Amino acid sequence: MVSKDMKNILDRVEQDLKSCGVTMMDCDIIQPAEPFLKMAGEDLRRRIFLTQNVAGEALCLRPEFTIPVCMAHISAGEQAPQSYGYIGQVFRQRDVGMTEFYQAGIENLGDPEIAQADARMISNAAMLVNNSSQADDVQIILGDQAVFADVLSALGLPTGWQDRLIHAFGDEQALATMLKTLSAPEAQSYSDETIKELVEADDHEGLSEHLSDVMAKTGYSTKASRSPDDIARRMLEKQRLSNTKLGEQDLTKLKTFLDIKVPLNAAIDTLTKFAESSEIDLSHSLETFAARISALEQMGFDMSSTYYETAFGRPLDYYTGLVFEIRSAQSGQVQAAGGRYDRLMALLGAATSIPAVGFSLWLDRFEVKS
Numbered sequence: 001m002v003s004k005d006m007k008n009i010l011d012r013v014e015q016d017l018k019s020c021g022v023t024m025m026d027c028d029i030i031q032p033a034e035p036f037l038k039m040a041g042e043d044l045r046r047r048i049f050l051t052q053n054v055a056g057e058a059l060c061l062r063p064e065f066t067i068p069v070c071m072a073h074i075s076a077g078e079q080a081p082q083s084y085g086y087i088g089q090v091f092r093q094r095d096v097g098m099t100e101f102y103q104a105g106i107e108n109l110g111d112p113e114i115a116q117a118d119a120r121m122i123s124n125a126a127m128l129v130n131n132s133s134q135a136d137d138v139q140i141i142l143g144d145q146a147v148f149a150d151v152l153s154a155l156g157l158p159t160g161w162q163d164r165l166i167h168a169f170g171d172e173q174a175l176a177t178m179l180k181t182l183s184a185p186e187a188q189s190y191s192d193e194t195i196k197e198l199v200e201a202d203d204h205e206g207l208s209e210h211l212s213d214v215m216a217k218t219g220y221s222t223k224a225s226r227s228p229d230d231i232a233r234r235m236l237e238k239q240r241l242s243n244t245k246l247g248e249q250d251l252t253k254l255k256t257f258l259d260i261k262v263p264l265n266a267a268i269d270t271l272t273k274f275a276e277s278s279e280i281d282l283s284h285s286l287e288t289f290a291a292r293i294s295a296l297e298q299m300g301f302d303m304s305s306t307y308y309e310t311a312f313g314r315p316l317d318y319y320t321g322l323v324f325e326i327r328s329a330q331s332g333q334v335q336a337a338g339g340r341y342d343r344l345m346a347l348l349g350a351a352t353s354i355p356a357v358g359f360s361l362w363l364d365r366f367e368v369k370s
Contacts, residue, residue: 006102006363009102009132009363009366010087010102010104010363012131012132013087013104013128013132013361013363014087014104016127016128016131016132017085017087017104017106017128018085020083020085020106020124021083022083022084022085022106023082023083023084023085024084024085024086024087025069025072025084025085025086026086026088027062027065027068027069027072027086027088028062028068029061029062029089029091030051030059030060030061030062031059031060031061031062031067031068032057032058032059032060033048033050033058033059033060034058035067035071035348036048036060036063036064036067037058038347039067039317039318039344039347039348040063040064040067040316040317040318041315041316041317041318042315043315043316044063044064044092044315044316046093047063047092047093047094048060048061048063048092048093049061049063049091049092049093049099061091062088062089062090062091063090063091063092064090064103064360065086065088065090065103065105065107065360066105066107066318066341066344066358066360067344067348069084069086069107069358070107070109070344070345070348070356071348071349073109073345074345074348074349074350079110080109080110080111080354081108081109081110081111081112082108082109082110083106083107083108083109083111084106084107084109085104085105085106086103086104086105086106086107087102087103087104087363088102088103088104089101089102089103090102090103097364098364101362101363101364102363102364103360103361103362103363104128104360104361104363105336105338105358105359105360105361106121106124106125106358106359107356107357107358108120108121108356108357108358109345109354109355109356110354110355110356111355111357112355114288114291114292114321114340114355114357115288115291115292115294115295116291116295117355117357118292118295118321118322118340118357119292119295119296119299119301120295120299121338121357121358121359122140122142122296122301122322122324122359123296123299123301124359125324125326125336125338125359125361126138126140126301126326126336128336128361129326129335129336129361129366132361132363132366133328133335133365133366137305137328137329137330138305138326138327138328138329138335139305139306139307139326139327139329140264140305140306140307140324140325140326140327141306141307141308141309141312141324141325141327142264142306142307142308142309142312142322142323142324143169143170143308143309143310143311143312143313143314143322143323143324144285144289144308144310144321144322144323145166145169145313145319145320145321145322145323145339146285146288146320146321146322147271147282147285147286147289147310148165148166148169148257148310148311148313149162149166149285150280150281150282150284150285151253151254151257151280151282152165152166152254154280154281154282155246155250155253155254155280156250157244157246158244161182161244164178165178167317169311169313170311170312170313170314170315170323171313171315172311175258175311179251179254179255182244182245182246182251183245183246183248183251184245192214194210195207195210195211195235198210199235199236202236204229204232204233204236207232207235207236208228208229208231208232209228211228211231211232212228215228253278253280256274256278257274257278257310258310258311259310259311260274260308260309260310261307261308261309261310262307262308263303263306263307263308264293264296264303264306264307264308265293265303267289267293267308268286268289268290268293271286271289272286288321292322305329312325314337314339316339316341318341318343318344318347319339319340319341320340320341320342320343321339321340321342321357322339322340322357323337323338323339323340324337324338324339324359325337328365333362333365334362334365335361335362335365335366336359336360336361336362337359337360337362338357338358338359338360339357339358339359340355340356340357341356341357341358342354342355342356344356
């Protein structure tokens with residue numbers, strides 16, 4: 001049963017969503033599990049409630065709305081651009097708090113004006129939080145995976161290392177571990193002698209078959225994790241990259257970049273100075289970055305509590321560019337979060353690549369305003 005306070009929050013948020021000019025969408029609570037397991041990232045993957053149908057196909061309780069909204073858009077054959085609003089329960093295993101709670105948000109699909117769409121999502125999220133949450137003092141944190149990717153490319157890292165670092169974007173501990181490995185590579189060790197031999201022989205097929213046998217004998221389910229083939233590919237890639245070393249000068253550049261934390265209105269100057277001093281070309285990603293800031297300014301957005309952090313990311317694998325969070329300054333809790341996910345629509349089966357950006361509100365962290 002929904003409490004009176006939550007009912008007030010839901011009603012207010014729904015009104016505000018409709019004022020943003022969205023088409024309201026609902027999605028089934030039971031969803032196919034595969035898209036989430038493949039595309040949502042490790043943090044969400046381990047929190048999903050899994051089940052299966054009579055045919056043995058993996059299903060799950062809806063853990064978020066972005067993937068279901070995108071799949072519904074594709075299935076309906078809708079023409080982009082479209083902007084969808086949603087509000088409803090999601091289900092996740094959590095260390096603290098309820099495992100079923102309410103989220104709301106907007107998914108903007110197909111808008112070719114990237115910077116303007118990004119700015120509009122940030123502005124809409126801030127408006128929804130300000131209108132419906134008791135927290136009057138909030139902080140907005142922005143990151144940009146595209147800028148990070150440009151820095152990695154300019155440093156000349158192998159593609160595999162670039163992919164690994166981008167995958168870890170936003171995970172401070174994982175990034176620190178990878179930087180340590182890049183500064184002093186360590187030989188890989190394996191407790192299974194057969195795995196060791198197959199990895200050293202770069203035998204993908206043999207390694208995949210061996211892992212499949214081991215997983216079958218131990219009763220390990222591939223429905224809740226990666227397939228033997230995927231595990232084998234990652235193990236071989238890790239072995240190939242283990243001998244890569246980043247020079248001290250380039251390592252210093254990367255660490256300097258990841259230490260940048262500035263108010264948003266100082267971000268362009270700071271990044272430009274970094275690029276010049278490091279002799280790195282960031283002109284392409286900075287063009288979009290600057291256009292996004294300009295669009296926010298034209299909307300009259302108050303940037304006094306908005307910050308840019310180069311190492312800030314979010315734990316979902318489908319993000320490709322802008323990422324952001326709106327946090328309560330008092331509790332530090334995230335009340336809204338989102339970003340750009342331009343690859344996701346094609347991965348889910350869209351005939352063409354479709355630009356996309358959106359955000360979610362964590363309504364269980366709101367307190368109704370009087």
